[in-house]
Amino acid sequence: MxxxxxxxxxxxxxxxxxxxGLDRLGAVLAREIEAKRxxxxxxxxxxxxxxxxxxxxxxxxxxxxxxxTTDSIFRIYSMTKPIVSLAAMMLMxxxxxxxxxxxxxxLPAFAGPKVAAxxxxxxxxxxxxxxxxxxxxxxxxxxxxxxxxxxxxxxxxAAVQRMxxxxxxxxxxxxxxxxxxxxxxxxxxxxxxxxxxxxRATDVLGRLIEVVEGTPLLQVLAARILDxxxxxxxxxxxxxxxxxxxxxxxxxxxxxxxxxxxxxxxQPPMFESGGGGLVSTAADYARFLxxxxxxxxxxxxxxxxxxxxxxxTADHVGPIPGVDTLAGPGYGFGLGxxxxxxxxxxxxxGSKGSYYWGGIxxxxxxxxxxxxxxxxxxxxxxxxxxxxxxxxxALVYGAFGD
Numbered sequence: 589m590x591x592x593x594x595x596x597x598x599x600x601x602x603x604x605x606x607x608x609g610l611d612r613l614g615a616v617l618a619r620e621i622e623a624k625r626x627x628x629x630x631x632x633x634x635x636x637x638x639x640x641x642x643x644x645x646x647x648x649x650x651x652x653x654x655x656x657t658t659d660s661i662f663r664i665y666s667m668t669k670p671i672v673s674l675a676a677m678m679l680m681x682x683x684x685x686x687x688x689x690x691x692x693x694x695l696p697a698f699a700g701p702k703v704a705a706x707x708x709x710x711x712x713x714x715x716x717x718x719x720x721x722x723x724x725x726x727x728x729x730x731x732x733x734x735x736x737x738x739x740x741x742x743x744x745x746a747a748v749q750r751m752x753x754x755x756x757x758x759x760x761x762x763x764x765x766x767x768x769x770x771x772x773x774x775x776x777x778x779x780x781x782x783x784x785x786x787x788r789a790t791d792v793l794g795r796l797i798e799v800v801e802g803t804p805l806l807q808v809l810a811a812r813i814l815d816x817x818x819x820x821x822x823x824x825x826x827x828x829x830x831x832x833x834x835x836x837x838x839x840x841x842x843x844x845x846x847x848x849x850x851x852x853x854x855q856p857p858m859f860e861s862g863g864g865g866l867v868s869t870a871a872d873y874a875r876f877l878x879x880x881x882x883x884x885x886x887x888x889x890x891x892x893x894x895x896x897x898x899x900x901t902a903d904h905v906g907p908i909p910g911v912d913t914l915a916g917p918g919y920g921f922g923l924g925x926x927x928x929x930x931x932x933x934x935x936x937x938g939s940k941g942s943y944y945w946g947g948i949x950x951x952x953x954x955x956x957x958x959x960x961x962x963x964x965x966x967x968x969x970x971x972x973x974x975x976x977x978x979x980x981x982a983l984v985y986g987a988f989g990d
Contacts, residue, residue: 595874598638601989605633609987610641616983621646626976627838628656629967632870633984636960637878641987642870649836658870660835661826662966663851665864665947669790671822671876672805672862673732673924675797675812677896684800687732687923690725691792694799697772698726698792703737704748704775717747719775726780728796731789732923733904737776738787748777757788760851760859764805767859768795784910784921794862805860816889817879819872824865825856834867837949837968844971850949864947870964877955877962901943901957903927936978937985952977959988 600607613631620626628646632639644656679685685694692699702719709716722737730736741752751774752758757767771788778785794805801808806824814822826834837848853867879886880901883894903920905911911919915926918933925943928934939958946952950967965980967973 594639594642594871595634595878596638597642598636598640600640600987603635603638603640604988604990605635605640606987606989609983609989613641613980613983613987614643614645616979617645620976624838625842626967626969626972628660628835629965629976630656630658630660630662630835630870631966631980632874632962632964633987634874634878634962637882639874648833650838651836654832656835657833659821659833660966661821661830661833661853661867661869662835662951662968663853663947663949664866664868664873664951664966665851665949667868667873667945667947667951667953668862668864668866670924670945671809671813671866672790672794672797673900674892675808676728676732676793677900677923678812678892679797679800681892681896685728685796687727687729689728691728691731691736691796692725694796695768695772695792697769701726701737701780702775703779704751704777706747715747717775722776723779724781726776728793729904729923730780731793731796733921734784734786734789735781735905735908736787736789736792737778737780737782737785738771738789738792739777739785740787743786746777748775751775752788760857760861762859764791764795764798764860764862767861768792782908784905784908784913786914788863790863790924791861794860797862805862813876813891816891817872817875817886819868819875822866822868822872824860824867825853826867828854835966835968837970841971846971848970850968850970870966873953873964873966874962877953877964881955881957881960881962899923901925901927901941901955903929936981938981946973946977948973950976952980954981 627650630644633641644658648654648656648660701722705718707716726736884892900923905921911921919926928942939956942956944954950969950973953964955962963984
C-alpha cells in the first residue's frame with residue numbers, strides 16, 4: 589500500500605486558530621526537550637478538516653541522536669483500542685453480533701465466569717480468595733466499555749492481578765486464541781457490570797472479532813479500516829524498511845532513573861494485542877480521527893454510520909463507579925473512548941462531548957466535535973505521559989483565535 593495523501597492543510601487563522609499560539613506550543617516542547625525531560629515528539633492539530641499544525645520536535649532516537657521527523661513511527665499501545673472497538677461496531681452494523689450478547693456465544697470458555705472475592709480470617713489476619721459465581725454473563729458491551737470484570741496485571745496488587753502476573757497474561761509469544769484461553773481460566777476481579785476497570789477486555793474483543801470473521805485480527809483491521817483509510821504505516825510491527833523511523837525513549841527515565849523498556853516492534857508478534865499492540869504515525873492516526881469527526885466517512889469512503897459513532901462516543905457507564913480512577917473527574921466512558929460529560933470539572937480544558945484516549949508510552953489524542961477539532965501527541969516517554977497530555981491540551985486550547 590502506498591503512503592496516504594495527507595489531510596488538507598490550512599493557515600491557522602483560516603480555521604480559527606492562532607499562529608502565535610501554535611508557535612508557543614512548539615516553543616514549550618522545545619524547552620522541555622532542552623531540559624532533557626522529553627526525548628522528542630510529533631504534534632498535529634487539525635480543525636474544520638484541515639491541518640493547521642504538524643511538527644516534529646527533538647530526537648527520534650536519543651541514544652543515536654537522530655532527529656524526530658513527522659513520519660516517525662510510534663508504539664501507540666492503548667490507542668489501538670479505539671480502532672479495534674470500531675471494527676466490532678462495524679460487525680454490529682452488519683448484523684454479525686449484538687452488544688447485549690454474552691461473549692461466551694463466540695468464546696465458550698468464558699461461560700459461567702467466577703469472581704474472586706477476597707476474604708480475611710480475623711483471628712490471624714490472613715487474606716484468602718473465595719470464588720463465587722458471577723451474577724450474569726459478560727457481554728460484548730462490557731468488553732467495549734471495560735465493565736467485564738477483567739483487569740490489567742500492572743494496575744495493582746489485588747489477588748486477581750497477581751494471578752494475571754503468575755499466568756503471564758502479558759506474554760507476546762502466544763496467539764490471540766491462547767491469550768483468551770489463559771484469561772478464561774482465571775477469575776474475574778469484579779462482577780460484570782458492577783465497576784469500570786481498565787483491563788484486557790479489548791484483547792478479548794480482538795479475539796472475538798477473529799472468531800466472528802474467521803481471520804486474524806490484523807487482516808480484519810487492514811481490510812475494514814487501515815487500507816480503506818490509507819493508514820499505510822499502521823500495523824502490529826514496523827517492517828525492516830521502516831525501522832529507521834521508529835521513535836525510541838530515553839534509555840532511563842529522566843525522573844526516576846529506572847530503565848525504560850518498550851515493546852520490540854521490529855518483528856511480527858504472535859500476539860496481535862487488540863488492547864495495545866499497534867504502531868502508527870501521527871498522519872495515519874489523524875486520518876482515523878478525521879473519519880470519526882466526519883461522522884464515519886473520509887474522502888468518499890464510509891466505514892460506519894453517523895449514528896453508530898454517536899452511540900460509541902456517548903457515555904455507557906453512568907453511575908457505575910471507577911472511570912475517574914483513570915479517565916479523570918468529569919469523564920464517562922463510551923465504547924472505546926473516555927467521554928467528557930461537562931465543559932468543567934476536569935482539570936484540563938475541553939468541550940462537553942469530546943472524547944479521548946492514549947497509550948502507556950505517552951501517545952494521546954482527543955476529538956472535540958463541537959469545535960471540529962482533533963489533536964494528536966506522539967511521544968515515547970511512559971513516565972511523563974500524564975504531564976505532557978495535560979500540557980499539550982492546555983496549549984492547543986490556548987491557541988484558539990476565534
